[in-house]
Amino acid sequence: MTNDDQILDFLYARQFAYDVLRRLFMEEPTPELLSYLSDSGLLLFPCDEALPAMKNAINEMHKDLNNRRIQANTEDFENLHWDFTRLFIGPEAPPAAPWESTYVSRDKLLFQESTLAVKSFYEQYGVHLPEGDMEAADHIGYELDFMWHLSLRITEVIDSETENVDWTKVNALLLGSVTFLNTHLLAFITPFCHSMHNHAETVFYRQLSSLLELFLRNDIKKINELVNL
Secondary structure, eight states: OOOOHHHHHHHHHHHHHHHHHHHHHSSSOOHHHHIIIIIIIIISSSOTOOOHHHHHHHHHHHHHTTOOOOOTTTTHHHHHHHHHHHHHOOSOOOOOOOTHHHHEEEEEESSSSSHHHHHHEEEEEEEOTTTTSSSOOOOOOHHHHHHHHHHHHHHHHHHSSSSSSSSHHHHHHHHHHHHHIIIIHHHHHHHHHHHHHHHHSEEEEHHHHHHHHHHHHHHHHHHHHHTTO
């Protein structure tokens, strides 16, 4: 990134990417979301030309969706819905457990020290879980949602400036993003994506595991390059 336009493009693009990723992990898939991804969402997903594996993952996900009839109550949709449910929810112990604590804590229990540390990090930035929500704060969907919140604030800072961007505010949010990635998301993303890849029964979710890790590791690399300019 050699000029302001490239930097701004990167900052807006990562907000879009985190929005897509959080939706794919926070809630069960819907025909509407999958149809959007098939029509345009995946084609708009930012892809680093230096990472052909990322482009390949996106292409394979897109191809899998295009080969399906994505409507409620169809076998094509239900196969994807079941893959999500089986991987991350149950009815048995999910083979790709979506909680950070199951990978980083010795006892692998939820709502313990590691979960509380994630919740505390959210609250430092004024992000709170939905009232009454029983899901653990360190769920992969919530962690991606938090990264989306920070990326959104960055673009809001940019949009609020009529002349010069307040790069001090932007850099502070980027540094917060780096800290969260290093301390939390990247602390468990490799074993999580490995489990997801090994147990997924659909091309879509198998390739999503590749896309997720590639994107996160590329994101922190680019942020570090940007804040060190």
